[in-house]
Amino acid sequence: MAGLKRLRDGKIAGLYDLDKTLGRGHFAVVKLARHVFTGEKVAVKVIDKTKLDPVARGHLFQEVRCMKLVQHPNVVRLYEVIDTATKLYLILELGDGGDMYDCIMKHDGGLSEEVAKCYFAQIVHAISYCHRLHVVHRDLKPENVVFFEKQGIVKLTDFGFSNRFQPGKTLNTSCGSLAYSAPEILLGDEYDAPAVDIWSLGVILFMLVCGQPPFQEANDSETLTMIMDCKYNVPSHISSACRDLIGRMLQRDPKRRATLEEIEGHDWLKGVDPSPATKMSTPLVSHRSLSEEEHGSIIQRMVLGGIADRDNITEDCLLIPLLCCDFVFQKLCNCLNLSS
Template structure:
């Protein structure tokens, strides 16, 4: 086959869209009197597809798992009961991602249901303090969840190695966790595995809640019966083998996280699960004297033994201890499917979307690519690329920052605090 025929054969591949010069009008592969057409330079996307089929190094990396889809896979950064988490790098954008890897051959039906809920939960949530899902890649034996990467590691590791947080840092971190959980509950998602190991640190004090492996959709008053999570963070009703309301279980776990943040230790500690169970059912924990009184009230409100008597999230966000903190607010929802970019006029796109469409075009993603992507949701390399670019553009524009501590003079939020104090049953602090 002549060189021209090889080039033509590649052009028939659906992933190869090399554009021809205007002089190319022949259908013949063998007529020597015609000059061979000159293809334009390959776009980054075309070159990547070509490498994934023909480049020896790339094919070998794909075969041994050093590459998954459009991602290079690097070292392990975490592990769970059913998964490992590795660092990934998107080949086109160079963005770092976290890749959760699950072995499908070892997943029982119950675990598969949890996995399906995890994906659905993350698709539903969009908040600056929640880890974002970019893409789901599936092979014959493995499933890969490509997610936002938090470079600072787990909050649990930070406290375990550096000690308890200062009062100011505790307020800044906990307000973000509260805002994230409030966003979950408002969207019908209960986490059921809130713990310091599932809070991830980013730059400058920003934190994000992740690992939705035990999450589920639930109405605010719906009773659940599946025991989930880590025993040190488990609410008393879970140890009583009762049906439970998911949001109250999350609230209890928030109290344990806050205690751990301000003291550097867990409120309930025991060598065995039966002993831990007894301590939690008795509500037996000791509050160190250095914990501020207002923070003690909040911890006791969250760790109330009666689920319905635990402080609501709005009540916690308006408490005296967090009064000087400006709470994080969720941004306007982003469109996580790129379909609208294929036909939208420039005046129909906001600044982030216009920036993303320009970046996609520079990489070689055409309107035809996007239209052919319809219906794939997160299980698409084009969707993953779009979400990474969109998230990056949005993050740059809103300049993701942790909440700030404000100077209190005459703050109208004091009226809200007084209202909560009037309606709440506050525990006596010794």
């Protein structure tokens, strides 16, 4: 990742205007931002590299590596990585409907099973794709599932604990959130990577239909005991098929947990479209949603910004059929010698 030649207050290399803070962590802050040429809103994860210890640096490297590898309609896209002397900026796709945890908290007793299965099928579809690329998420939880209401879908985000794995070989890094972590991770054992994501999927499904986590006691010690004993109670109104699927994922022994193939083929998910996003061909910014005046304004700003002359912009991006936001990002990066 190449360094930048310039960085102005509230603006990243002249490309994005930073706005309000959306979230905050130990080493990073997530901000709303707007692309100065297209007006497209994005989320920018700003990491303070001076505060990173070797472990955190390793997690950051894996996050970027895995997000660049994973390109799926139900995974939040990483558009750009901008590196400076002290900061790293991850330019991310911005959801417009909040996260799944907030959605669950608005529904006492959980969502209806018909709605829950639509969301859950998409999450499973995304994780199945990740595992085929030998990427394990390791921090699956409702807070890391984001709604894209205009598209009518959900997407996975926050790959901060993700990693590559080799089938048949174990991992040993302890990570994730207590209430969603598999027993073998909490014990500090070596573990089969795909199995820990499947446990977390079981917790997510339980929360979707029940409105609360299966393992959440007054303190962490009691919660840990419940997880190790695999003790949870499914409310009586939950269907037998849904109960069965939850039970197949929340197995203390990872070897007894359902595989992703078994989950996708389970009776509870029969008839549910796991990939509605694949039917959408409209990019983030296109001629379908922009007026001719807006097209002209974008091109004019690109010309004034020194990206290219009008003829080259129009020819390169095939403006008549399509003007895609990704094209704008790439042209800007090529002009400013940024690494993508």
